[in-house]
Amino acid sequence: MSFYAKDSTALLIVDPYNDFMSEGGKLYDITKPQADSVSFYENMRKLIPAVRAAGIKVFIVPHHRTRPTDFADWAAVNPTQQDTFRKKCFEEGAWGGEFHPEFGPKPGDVIALEHWAQNGFAGTDLDAQLKQHGRNKLIFVGFIANSCVESSARMGMELGYHVTLIKDAVGAFNPEGMVAARVNAKLFAHSELTTDELLEALQVTAKA
Template sequence: MSETYALNETALLLVDVLNDFLDEKGKLAGRIGPMLGKTDLIAHLGRLVAGARAAGVKIFYVPHGLHEHSFDDVKHVHPRWQWAMENRLFWKGEWGADFFPPLAPVDGDVIISRHRTFDSFVNTDMLAKLKEHSIQKVVLAGLTSHTCVESAGRHALEEGFHVTFLKDAVAEFTEEAHHAAINLSYPTFGHNVTTIDEFLAAVERVPA
């Protein structure tokens, strides 16, 4: 039997749809831009968000956010985050940390507190807000395939949620990392690995 998604228990987790990733002036545009083009991610995410809103799916925005004291309590800061701090990546209060306007939240969407590393459940209100909204199934999309999207899915699985990855709604810095996520990690940690269209069709078949 194919998977279905009841509106009263499903949330779309839209991870890190921020200017530093998606705008051509963003600090990561030069690094991830080629893969954004190859995957046509912005157009796909736009279609996903529009379809999810039309269907009545709850959308949870899951943003990165750093500031000068983000790692004061961390003795061994990973080199990626050292670079991020030096370059003020996703810096709170700055344009790069703002939501990319074409995909920005609207009234009724849920915004999770900002995560500092890959796992958006750690040191955030993610779990509390999922429980507050009686969510049982999480559907993951955004950036990046092999880091924050995958990490959110792994943690959600450990917390007992049903996990779905949307393989045409993610992108990564390299093809190798992207394909590793989609072909190896997602089938390992997800209950379902599917497409935007298949997910939206499954939502439409289930009443709220």
């Protein structure tokens, strides 16, 4: 049996919103240079269909959708949350807060509860959903490499999951963020693969 067996592996797509991944999204232009530097969109178009074809379950890890009452009377709102609120990123009921039609959820996927900051496990049902579906190997893709992807993947390691990062299927706000993600990954990720390396591993699975 291959390492990435379909019954124990999950693909986690972090924050696949229009505001990030669709032209015209509020964060598309600022993230696109970094995404393009690793061929993010081309790789996502190869990776996601291959994962689905391999029978691996997809989990969506969504950021909190902005609402008018957010952070009212909060004691500690961080600068990123303030900026997201000010710009109305991922706004509830708006196009930017809808999932990207290609990279977002499909029937049969699991959509976790929204995370308020960066960690997809914090205050959500992600851990429970993964355990209920018998998944102990997690493959992470999406945005942002040194923020929500890193924070969620790091927590996954702390919770005892095997964590794989796909280093050319993530994007960031700036080149420094992409570098930071690769440096920090050495401290927690069990495996860092390219899209092609993952696809090769999945082909081995299919032949096993």
